[in-house]
Every structure is written in structure tokens, then in C-alpha cells.
Amino acid sequence: MPRPHRLVPLLAWALALPAFAASPDDAKGQWLTAEKDAVIEFKACADKPGALCGHIVWDKDAGQPNDTCGVQIARLERYENEAWRDGWVFDPRDGKKYKGALRVKSGDLHIRAYIGTEILGQTEQLRRVTALPASPVCKR
Template identity: 80%
Template sequence: MALGPEDAKGRWLSADGGAVIEFKPCDDKPTALCGRIVWDKDAGKANDTCGIQIAQLDRYENEAWRDGWVYDPRDRKKYKGALRVKSGDLYIRAYIGTEILGQTEQMKRVADLPATPVCKS
């Protein structure tokens, strides 16, 4: 079955299990895909990342979202980005320059947010 741009939409648990990111059309650019942290294991603490937008990818082509940026809250830097879904998992790639020179994080789809802690934003 061929994948399409809709497959990336939804909630995804980060590789370390510390955050859930929701991908959906951007509020200010509905043809683009945005990702925002909707659950953080550190919610309510000084270092929580609740509500932070971590991606905006403007174009879907060749089974991947691209032409935008991803933000890594751990190092507080923006990178070029690409996102694709394969075998039911989401792969988000952050890179500088060319896509081959980057790092990929694999995420698992989740239906519901963990009950606690709760993001306030």
C-alpha cells in the first residue's frame, strides 16, 4: 500500500519515551505539516517542553514531508528536516546541508496521551 501525506498526521511517541508530538496541518499554513509537543514527561518542571513547535515541513514529495525545519529542544537548534512514515513508524530526520549528513529519530504512533503529567500549554 502506498503511503500518502495523511499518514504522518497524529500523535507520535518520541524514541526515548519522554514526549508525544502531534503532527497536523499548520495553523498559519494548512498545506504544511507542523509538529508540536503535546505531552512531556517533565511537564510542570522548569525544563518541560510542552507546547513547543518542533517541526514545520512545507511540501510532501516522494513519500516524505520536506522543505522546512525541525527543532531539537535538547540543543535548542533548528535544522533542515524531512519526515516519512515506514512500516507504521515515523522517522524524522534533522540535518545541516544535505540530508545524508543528519540524524534520524524513530517514533511510534500512540492513540492516547499518558494520563500524567499533564501539559498546561
């Protein structure tokens, strides 16, 4: 039988777990793509404050013909089980919309795009940034 003094740290750790649970606001902010070629800002949708929308706010190709500044890449309707769900994500590389899920894990944002069921999808991991790169500047 475990000694009581050994259970105290374990019990304290277990009680602290809920404090680290993800919240819907964890995804809000600016995130740099894995390729470091764009920054996406996630915030409440202007037309539906309970939903989460993502727009490209910095693109390494700003001002070029393939500029994606201002493109909306996500709209997720609800937050459940530590993930934003029930919506879509747009991949500007292939010009297609997919079902989507978005969650924050270990400080990184994971965007999952899929057709049919989430388990068959593909995930992109983004890192939070506190400021946009100085140039080029999106004009939209």
C-alpha cells in the same frame, strides 16, 4: 519460461503495491519519541493548511522548569516522494533548528534532522500512540 499460473500471484502482488504507497496524511497524529519522554502531534499548520507542523503535547517533565509542552518542533512545507520536506525541525535538547525530512515507514515515523544534505543527517524513530499518558499533563 515461467508457467502462466506462477505469474498470476506475482502480477497480483505487483498491482497491489500502489495501494500501500504512503500518503501525506500518514504522518498526522500523535507520536511517542524513542526515549518515551514526549509525545508530538503532527497536523496541518494553522497558518498554512498545506504544510505539516509538529508540537509537543505531552512531556514527562510537564510542570517542571525544563517542560517543553507546546513547543513547535517541526514545520515542513511540502510532501514529495513519500516524505515531508522543505522546512525545519527543532531539537529542544540542544535548542537548534535543522533542515528536516519526515516520512512514515512500516508504521513508524522517521524524523531526519540535517545540516546541508539529508544523507549527512540523523534520524529519530517515533511510534504512533492513540492516547496521551495520564500524567503529567501539559498545561499549555
